[in-house]
Amino acid sequence: MSRDTASRDVKLNALAVLTGGITTVAFLGTGLATGLAADYTSQKTQAKAEAKAAAAPAVAAPRPVATPLPIRTVVTTRIVHAAASAAQGQASGSGTSRVTTSGTSGSAAAPARAAAPAPVAAPAPAAAPAPSAAS
Numbered sequence: 001m002s003r004d005t006a007s008r009d010v011k012l013n014a015l016a017v018l019t020g021g022i023t024t025v026a027f028l029g030t031g032l033a034t035g036l037a038a039d040y041t042s043q044k045t046q047a048k049a050e051a052k053a054a055a056a057p058a059v060a061a062p063r064p065v066a067t068p069l070p071i072r073t074v075v076t077t078r079i080v081h082a083a084a085s086a087a088q089g090q091a092s093g094s095g096t097s098r099v100t101t102s103g104t105s106g107s108a109a110a111p112a113r114a115a116a117p118a119p120v121a122a123p124a125p126a127a128a129p130a131p132s133a134a135s
Contacts, residue, residue: 077116080117081117082117082118082120083120083121
């Protein structure tokens, strides 16, 4: 007695659909139950926090006090003397001075700046050669 293949396929397909439907319902039910439990826990925690906040007296936080910080001013002055003549091979001299002050006052007077040295004229660039007729 062999079974008809068409009725066997219909029964197997119905079984697969039924199994898939049951699995889907199981997943949806688990997600729904988990979501409801999380919502309940969240509401319970919120109610506890509100009750605790209402019971505690409101205390104003103390205002921070501004404290003066020490001020350190460092001034570095560099004076560079230009070379008298680059053709004679003289090197340029340089001098450096440094002033350091420390204090707690809010406004420190800065020393006057030294005058800038005179600019040195740079030699003119060489002229480009004239084009030749041979090229």
